[in-house]
Amino acid sequence: MTTPGAQRHDLIATLEDRGFRLTAPRRRVADSIEEQRDAFTAEYLCESVPGVGRATVYRTIKLLVESGALCKLAMPDGAPKYSLARVGHHHHTVCVRCGKVGDFRDSTVERMFRSLAKEVDGEIVGHRMEVYIDCSDCAAT
Amino acid sequence: MTTPGAQRHDLIATLEDRGFRLTAPRRRVADSIEEQRDAFTAEYLCESVPGVGRATVYRTIKLLVESGALCKLAMPDGAPKYSLARVGHHHHTVCVRCGKVGDFRDSTVERMFRSLAKEVDGEIVGHRMEVYIDCSDCAAT
DNA sequence: TAACTATATGATACATAGTGTCAATAACAG
């Protein structure tokens, strides 16, 4: 049981829990990710941690995505961005103008997948869903 | 009104309707796409039309996606594949083993988006959804 | 049907998002 509302993004602890070594480059990448409020690209993250190798940044991102601590999203053109995971399983709204990410879990989403499971030829092994929005802040400008 | 059941994939006609020139390279790319039964990558298509420039293949794919005649899908890792569009707006099931693509339109999907529209901070301007399956043929092997 | 012109082509270089290799380095266990 996790305490509701007490969402931490202790990315380094996530890596430690999975048995990875706590290195200086990983700490710097994790710290930088925790500072990002909105969705960010891997290349942007590389720039935010000068001195850390590009490959290390990508490797760290990959570990965090595999751990479920980070979500990989696709922009409308398919370009990838990353966003901190705030809840277990969820989907995202992404503002196409400012990149602000929102999470949502909707009972109708779950209902839809249950309904779909009966129709498809085979077993559902995963899914992807992103909802693109023009957020109220951007719409106001 | 379209005639239900009479789904054609006249990709060349789609380009003509949009005012593009009917060139030999475009005909070859369009013909090759119409032969693909499952989702395919752009590079695979390039190989299937030897002699046609890679840039031309990508340009033709882009025109067809913009026309709605071709769908760009994302595999679980985000890698793009393309699939002929059979109906107006729909979503896809993709077998993660063989790449077979199925279309679906589910009333609960529409209901879900209507429900979501009330919750999000802004206006929904688009979405993306793919359902990954292990199809019955692959599961049998 | 010949000529004209805008569009399209193909070669090439470049951009973005990663992954594989490998020698050097550093974390952590003992």
Place this chain on the structure above:
DNA sequence: CTGTTATTGACACTATGTATCATATAGTTA
């Protein structure tokens, strides 16, 4: 403090495109 093994950073390479530009051609018009 030392040894082992994971990790790093540099670099090369792959995949998926896009930009540029000289050349070629589709479709129009005389």
